[in-house]
Amino acid sequence: MSLSFAPRDTPALPLYIVPQAELATWLTDQPDPVARWIKATAYDAAPGALALLPDGSGALAGAVIGADGPKERVRGRFGLARAASQLPQGVWKIASPLAPDEAEEAALGWLLASYRFARYSRDPDAPCALLQAPQGVxxxxxxxxxAGEVLTRDLINTxxxxxxxxxxxxxxxxxxxxxxxAFNAVTGEDLLRHNFPMIHAVGRASPRAPRLLEVTWGEAGPLLTLVGKGVCFDTGGLDLKPASAMGLMKKDMGGAATVLGLARMIMALALPLRLRVLIPAVENSVAGEAFRPGDILTSRKGLTVEVNNTDAEGRLVLADALALACEDAPDLVVSMATLTGAARVAVGPDLAPFYTDDDGDAQTLLHAGRRVGDPLWRMPFWDPYEEMIEPGIADLDNAPSGGMAGSITAALFLRRFAQGTRYIHFDIYGHQPKPAPARPKGGVGQGARAILDALPGLLGI
Known part of the structure; x- marks a missing residue:
């Protein structure tokens, strides 16, 4: 797959973006062969519809794609990316004027349209047309x-x-x-010696030892700590999932994959900050050593947790990692996790729900998500539900009964381990259920591009 743009001095064919209502006006400015061809083929510039354009000798002169309003929304998010796999191979350039945000989204979508997860396939990658980066991008x-998004997708899809x-x-x-x-890992029984008891408890039943992974980068600037849920497979533990719910559980490390993709973006762009990445990496398995419903675990923070469902394991491993994250007084902690089915019921697979107590941070993120085409939705840290996560026999309950507000109660649980720290939590899905422009079916990053775009406002860099 190609993750690079063609050099701007390479000869390139023009691709015109034409809103359907403006087709007649656009045609008046085109050479006669193009105008006659468009009319002869009854092309109507319907949103996303593509037409190749001939010159007077019958050679390819360019192409046009229909739009339904603002040019960057060619039939939805990354709509222009539809053209990348439909156009003949060669080098193309966007010949219609675009606003800066529109041009950047169009350029990124084109690159991501070339993504294929081909690790296990004998079929060669389908080549995509190359694009010159639009002026100003x-x-x-x-x-x-x-490249960061591709890393995330590859990790989830494996x-x-x-x-x-x-x-x-x-x-x-x-x-x-x-x-x-710098990289560091604490593995297996060393987790107990270094006081990560809940990471150890969740992962101890698997022959693949649990671990806490840490990356640190940067010498100056505000400290940003990213915490990603790395449950590499989730059987549900002794509260075993049905087969229908286990089929996608390779993606339960989607939070870890997303923070690694975001970390790659931050480091590649040399942002002026200090970065710390923490990933509790485990497999939630079934064996004689598995933790049990009714067990009470003592966390790194000292809070005790009653286990009322071993399938609510993600918040347990994140809790120890969040406690560690807050010990260094970071300027901002962001956790990302494929945490609850409740979030998907609430907002579906496209939107990335997030939680924060800071209204200004919420607006900064929402604006960034809209700007870069990485849609977010704010959810509430609803304090009246705090009592739902307090079982009485221990400080906290990992799976409150009643089946209500599952994403909110999970977020409130995590907030207990980040108390006193500026904290944002993302409850993402990490999977594209059906193909869409620039997003083939399979693993996908959510929220990372919005966070990247928001960092100057969030951290003052």
């Missing part, structure tokens, strides 16, 4: 963002047979080495 920045805690550690270590970052 920072090609290096867009290429770095695309099955658990090849992406267990050890393999996730290897991928994290490789990323750190690529950018000269």
């Amino acid at each position: 920072d090609a290096t920045r867009v290429e770095a963002i695309a 099955p658990a047979s090849d992406m267990g805690p050890q393999e996730l550690e290897a991928a994290t270590r490789a990323l750190a080495e690529d950018f000269g970052a």
Whole structure:
């Protein structure tokens, strides 16, 4: 797959973006062969519809794609990316004027349209047409963002047979080495000696040892700590999932994959900050050593947790990592996790729900998400529900009964371990259920590009 733009001095064919209502006006400015061809083929510039354009000799002169309003919304998010796989191979350029935000989204979508997860396939990648970066677009920045997204997708798409805690550690270590970052891992029984008891409890039943992964990078600037849920496969533990719910559980490390993709973007762009990445990497398995319903675990923070469902394990491993994150007084902690089905019921697979107590941070994120086409939705840290996560027998309940407000109660649980720290939590899905422009079916990053765009406002960099 190509994650690079064609050089701007390369000869390129023009691609015109024409809103359907403006087709007649556009045709008046075109050469006669183009105008006659469009009329002869009854092309109507319907949103997303593509037409190749001939010159007077019958050779290819360019192409036109229909739009339904603002040019960047060619039939939805990343709509222009539809053209990348439909156009003949070669180099193309966008010949219609675009606003800066529109041009950046169009350029990124084009690169991401070339993504294929081909690790296990004998079929060659389907080649995509190349694009020159539009004028005014920072090609290096867009290429770095695309590379981070591809890392996230590849990690999520890799099955658990090849992406267990050890393999996730290897991928994290490789990323750190690529950018000269420091790497550390605490593994197996050492988790108890270093006071990560809940990470150990969740992962101890698997022959693939649990671990806490850490990357640190940067020498100056505000400290940003990213915490990603790295449950490489989730059987549900002794509260075993049905087969229908287990089929996508290779993606339960989607939070870890997303923070690693975001970390790659930050380091590649050399942002003026200090970065710390923490990933509790485990497999939630069934064995004689598995933690049990009714067990009470003592966390790194000292809070006790009654386990009322072993399938609510993600918040347990995140809790120990969040407690560690807050010990260094970071300027901002962001956790990302494929945490609850309740979030998907609430907002579906497209939107990334997030939680924050800071209205200003929420607006900064929402604005960034709209600007870069990475849609977010704010959810409430609803304080009246705090009593739902207090079982009485312990400080906290990992799975309140009643089945209500599941995403909110999970977020409130995590907030207990980040108390006193500026904290934002994302409850993402990490999977594209059906193909869409620039987003083939499978693993997908959510929220990372919005966070990247928001960092100047969030951290004052």
